[in-house]
Amino acid sequence: MIDFYYAPTPNGWKVAIMLEETGLDYRLMLMRLSEGDQFTPEFLAISPNAKMPAIVDHAPGSGWGDEPVSVFESGAILLYLADKTGQFAPPPGDLSARKALMEWLFWQVGNQGPMGGQLSHFRNYAPEDQRAYGLNRYLGEYDRNLGVLENRLERREYILGDYSIADMLAFPWAFIAKPLGASLAEFPRVADWRARIKERPAVQRAIDLEKSGQNRGQHRADNNRVLFNQSAASLRPGKKRDGV
Template sequence: MIDLYYWTTPNGHKMTMFLEEAGLPYKVLPINISKGEQFQPHFLKIAPNNRIPAMVDHAPADGGEPIAMFESGAMLVYLAEKTGRFLPADIRERAQVMQWLFWQMGGLGPMAGQNHHFGTYAPEKIQYAIDRYVGETGRLYGVLNKHLAGREFIASEYSIADMACYPWIVSHERQNQNLNDFPHLKRWFEAIAARPATVRAYEVAKTVNSQPTVHDEEARKILFGQNAQTVR
């Protein structure tokens, strides 16, 4: 059994997508980041960076004590290795998956996240910041679109790279991106959206949080007011 500490963010969706695809038994333990539940001591023991998702695997492959993990990319690799699925054994195909997984973790996710922040949540609209992150998000969409030309998936088969990238494209309209400008990306996006496991994963989200983009003033302070003092 996997305990999944989860909220309805793109990084949270990655994990439910994998778990639904793999058919692993899991239990969702909601961590409402708008209410500060990510600072609860029991959660910080698992996720010292006070971010979701995190998980505890109660049945690790070595038969030992439960394994606790944070960071969605690391969690995807761990589960792929545990199940032997969605991460190819072939060295070249594995390298392809890993580089695009890291591309999402280091590029698409952070840049789209800043896009969301300055375009939607920031109390003052700083046009330079908005233009900067909308433009960089578009550049990254273009990189993935070009890569997907003539490809069904990011690598030779559906993998954790696809699962990592897809949730960050879901909010394309909020990111001021038009998928019609990226036809290969659009075709890939629509194919993944139609997968039964993707549908199930997003149904899980609806049961946890029906209004994922609504934040009141107190929630904004919790989400965007963190600094070094927060973790001391």
């Protein structure tokens, strides 16, 4: 059984997609990010960066001891689950394919994901009078990363050729292009790739998982101190959960 620490956001969907694709048995641990669940000592022991997604695998299997294994960071989680199941990633012995997987995994978690996250912040949450510079900067970066993906998909159906965790990581941030104020009109290969992935039943189940509307625009940077007023002090034990 895998405990899956989740909130319905693009980074949460990545792991939900992999769990649904592989059919692994999991228990949903729904997180209330705006209320500070990510700063509890119990969760910080699993995810020291105070962010979901994270997992705890209670039956890690061969190569591991008897203790549960926790994993944080979406890229690390998908790689762990791919290695656990032998699905959706080239095997460790295929050096060239594995190198390509690492490149696109790190590209997603270091580029497309964070740029999309910052774009979402400035578009959905930043105070009106402080929005313009950040919005412009991150819309440009988000668009640039769509261009990177468009180039990669030339003569390929999926990022590595076959459908893999690289696609599961990148899809959620392309899925929400429109609500982020971006368009796929100039990226026809990305649009087709997005449509191919979207129609997979496992992906649909993942996107529909606990759709609560949480963190989707009802907060503003000036009305939720937990989400938008963080510093190293937020990590201190005993810190009040309202962030004050």
